[in-house]
Amino acid sequence: MTRDELHMLLDRYADGTLDDVDTERxxxxxxxxxxxxEARRELETMRLLHRHEAEADGEVFRRSLVERLxxxxxxDRFVEQWRREDDELDALASQTSPGPRATGxxxxxQRHPALxxxxxxVGGWIGLAAxxxxxxxxxxxxxxxxxxxxxxxxxxxxxxxxxDPSAASIATLTQFDGDVTxxxxxxxxxxxxxxxxxxxxxxxxxxxxxxxWRYADGTSLGAESGSVVVLSDTAAGKRVWLERGRxxxxxxxxxxxxxxxxxxxxxxxxxxxxxxxxxxxxxGSRLEVTEGRVRFERRSDRASVExxxxxxxVASTGVTLDVLPIxxxxxxxxxxxxxxxxxxxxxxxxxxxxxxRVGRSLNIRAEVVGGVGSVRFKLDDNAxxxxxxxxIYSLAGDIDGDYKAWRPSVGAHTLTITPYxxxxxxxxxxxxxxxxxxxxxxxxxxx
Amino acid sequence: xSDSERALLERARRGDHEAFGxxxxxxxxxxxGYAARFIVSPEDxxxxxxxxxxxxxxxxxxxxxxxxxxxxxRTICRNRVYRFLRDRKSRVSSVVxxxxxxxxxxxxxxxxxxxxxxxxxRCMDDLPTRNRSLVRLRYARGMSxxxxxxxxxxxxxxVAMALSRLRGSLRSCIEQRLxxxxxxxxxxxxx
Numbered sequence: 001m002t003r004d005e006l007h008m009l010l011d012r013y014a015d016g017t018l019d020d021v022d023t024e025r026x027x028x029x030x031x032x033x034x035x036x037x038e039a040r041r042e043l044e045t046m047r048l049l050h051r052h053e054a055e056a057d058g059e060v061f062r063r064s065l066v067e068r069l070x071x072x073x074x075x076d077r078f079v080e081q082w083r084r085e086d087d088e089l090d091a092l093a094s095q096t097s098p099g100p101r102a103t104g105x106x107x108x109x110q111r112h113p114a115l116x117x118x119x120x121x122v123g124g125w126i127g128l129a130a131x132x133x134x135x136x137x138x139x140x141x142x143x144x145x146x147x148x149x150x151x152x153x154x155x156x157x158x159x160x161x162x163x164d165p166s167a168a169s170i171a172t173l174t175q176f177d178g179d180v181t182x183x184x185x186x187x188x189x190x191x192x193x194x195x196x197x198x199x200x201x202x203x204x205x206x207x208x209x210x211x212x213w214r215y216a217d218g219t220s221l222g223a224e225s226g227s228v229v230v231l232s233d234t235a236a237g238k239r240v241w242l243e244r245g246r247x248x249x250x251x252x253x254x255x256x257x258x259x260x261x262x263x264x265x266x267x268x269x270x271x272x273x274x275x276x277x278x279x280x281x282x283x284g285s286r287l288e289v290t291e292g293r294v295r296f297e298r299r300s301d302r303a304s305v306e307x308x309x310x311x312x313x314v315a316s317t318g319v320t321l322d323v324l325p326i327x328x329x330x331x332x333x334x335x336x337x338x339x340x341x342x343x344x345x346x347x348x349x350x351x352x353x354x355x356x357r358v359g360r361s362l363n364i365r366a367e368v369v370g371g372v373g374s375v376r377f378k379l380d381d382n383a384x385x386x387x388x389x390x391x392i393y394s395l396a397g398d399i400d401g402d403y404k405a406w407r408p409s410v411g412a413h414t415l416t417i418t419p420y421x422x423x424x425x426x427x428x429x430x431x432x433x434x435x436x437x438x439x440x441x442x443x444x445x446x447x
Numbered sequence: 448x449s450d451s452e453r454a455l456l457e458r459a460r461r462g463d464h465e466a467f468g469x470x471x472x473x474x475x476x477x478x479x480g481y482a483a484r485f486i487v488s489p490e491d492x493x494x495x496x497x498x499x500x501x502x503x504x505x506x507x508x509x510x511x512x513x514x515x516x517x518x519x520x521r522t523i524c525r526n527r528v529y530r531f532l533r534d535r536k537s538r539v540s541s542v543v544x545x546x547x548x549x550x551x552x553x554x555x556x557x558x559x560x561x562x563x564x565x566x567x568x569r570c571m572d573d574l575p576t577r578n579r580s581l582v583r584l585r586y587a588r589g590m591s592x593x594x595x596x597x598x599x600x601x602x603x604x605x606v607a608m609a610l611s612r613l614r615g616s617l618r619s620c621i622e623q624r625l626x627x628x629x630x631x632x633x634x635x636x637x638x
Contacts, residue, residue, distance in 0.1 A: 004608060007607075007610075008608065015488060015592055015593070027546050030550075046487070046614070047483045048564055049586045050492060054475060054586075058476055061497070061587075065497055070464055253597065341601070401601070
């Protein structure tokens with residue numbers, strides 16, 4: 001193990017993002033006394049930096065704490081108001097017809113176990129968050145289950161401002177293909193790339209359709225064919241309701257008191273900032289975590305597990321809620337500008353890459369999930385062949401995150417990527433991904 | 448306890464968050480330094496010490512202002528760190544528990560650590576702004592590698608590599624400065 005590798009593993013150990021394979025690897029490496037000494041020296045440097053920065057930058061810490069104390073104090077005052085509003089909502093919701101997302105205060109609490117947990121653990125501070133969330137979600141429940149015009153339900157601001165969860169833009173539709181429909185309240189809105197998505201918007205992807213959207217904090221999500229998704233954003237955090245289908249995305253770091261909740265009829269995934277896939281069907285809900293850590297709760301019995309990077313869990317009635325390692329798999333491919341070391345866009349099967357638009361110094365990165373020890377790239381029957389043993393896994397390779405350039409020839413190409421459990425393309429092979437794509441240079445070359 | 452600290456604590460007991468914030472400024476560095484001896488994650492250290500002060504604020508009514516505040520808050524911190532480590536044990540796999548035991552086995556000598564810290568202060572002054580920012584994001588704000596990567600629009604691997612190199616060069620700088628200081632002390636003793 002090189003010194004750089006050791007240091008990178010130690011950083012991931014510090015962040016709690018080491019998967020089981022790398023944890024074992026680090027543990028084994030530390031049986032070598034020289035590596036152990038180096039690891040402890042590195043840890044000591046980390047401690048010193050921590051002490052230094054705590055002395056040099058106490059203001060951030062102070063401000064953060066004072067804000068938290070204020071929020072808790074405000075929360076105390078709002079707890080009583082929340083209770084009153086919850087009762088009002090119960091009364092309102094009981095006038096609507098029951099749907100797949102049951103109505104009523106108790107049902108809403110079941111939909112938000114994360115909020116309930118936080119409220120009970122840290123008291124009134126969370127009371128504020130819960131109050132606003134429950135009011136706002138109550139509003140879109142009525143709007144979408146009943147398909148009636150969204151009523152102004154209650155004043156949830158405390159200053160006389162009517163609650164209207166659909167008033168503000170919460171995300172931008174960045175891409176859509178195929179038959180995508182958006183319902184806003186009781187009307188259908190024509191999808192358009194770059195359009196604002198509002199709290200309460202319901203996206204339906206037909207067969208062979210997909211849609212992607214992005215929030216202001218950089219969180220990006222995508223829904224695949226057959227998915228039905230409802231978006232909302234409240235003071236207690238962003239919410240995505242996945243009625244059916246599959247969503248995948250990168251969730252940016254969320255405030256600790258306002259996690260991103262991804263919900264299905266059978267489960268709730270509470271996310272603070274990670275990369276994951278959540279899919280749901282009549283059989284159950286499956287969560288895969290690529291980066292970070294997600295709390296996953298089954299609604300039926302409130303059993304919950306913490307799913308770490310490289311693992312998945314399935315919430316389904318009658319099946320033990322276990323966390324299991326994800327078999328090696330290529331999750332997606334990303335076209336990279338090798339000069340600026342920046343992602344350009346995902347690459348898909350039957351894609352067209354126009355060199356006049358994306359530049360000529362390129363690379364393709366494979367994002368993998370599961371216990372991956374190496375990745376083999378094979379372009380056009382070995383015209384270019386590369387085995388990558390350490391992340392970042394890319395077609396032309398990289399040096400410490402600085403991508404090497406791949407200058408593709410104009411014409412049709414086939415790229416096959418295979419993940420392996422061990423280094424040097426050894427060990428059990430995961431499912432290979434093959435894509436075909438065409439490279440053009442301004443004008444399409446004859447095929 | 449100084450009169451000014453007593454006055455701040457009296458105000459804090461009446462619910463004055465800003466006054467408590469002033470007290471926090473005086474103690475946060477030493478508590479974060481203490482927690483960092485047992486907790487590797489900068490993010491967890493930040494959170495645990497925040498919880499310490501939240502606990503202390505809630506319990507100020509029980510604190511006797513004539514007694515020194517330092518030992519009291521350090522006791523709360525010790526308990527919080529202990530609770531964190533206990534919870535972590537039940538949360539992580541047995542392999543990570545083994546790893547924790549190995550990595551956290553060697554505690555720094557406080558005297559030696561202070562000397563190193565003083566050398567580090569001088570080394571940090573020479574750092575380019577970009578590297579200084581990286582250190583600040585990681586250790587002052589307690590951000591993870593992934594979070595920093597998002598913020599600076601680089602890959603997590605390149606951020607981790609940059610931090611690794613940065614720590615390596617700071618370590619060399621510290622060692623050189625300590626050697627220079629030792630030589631200077633020897634020379635001073637000879638003349």
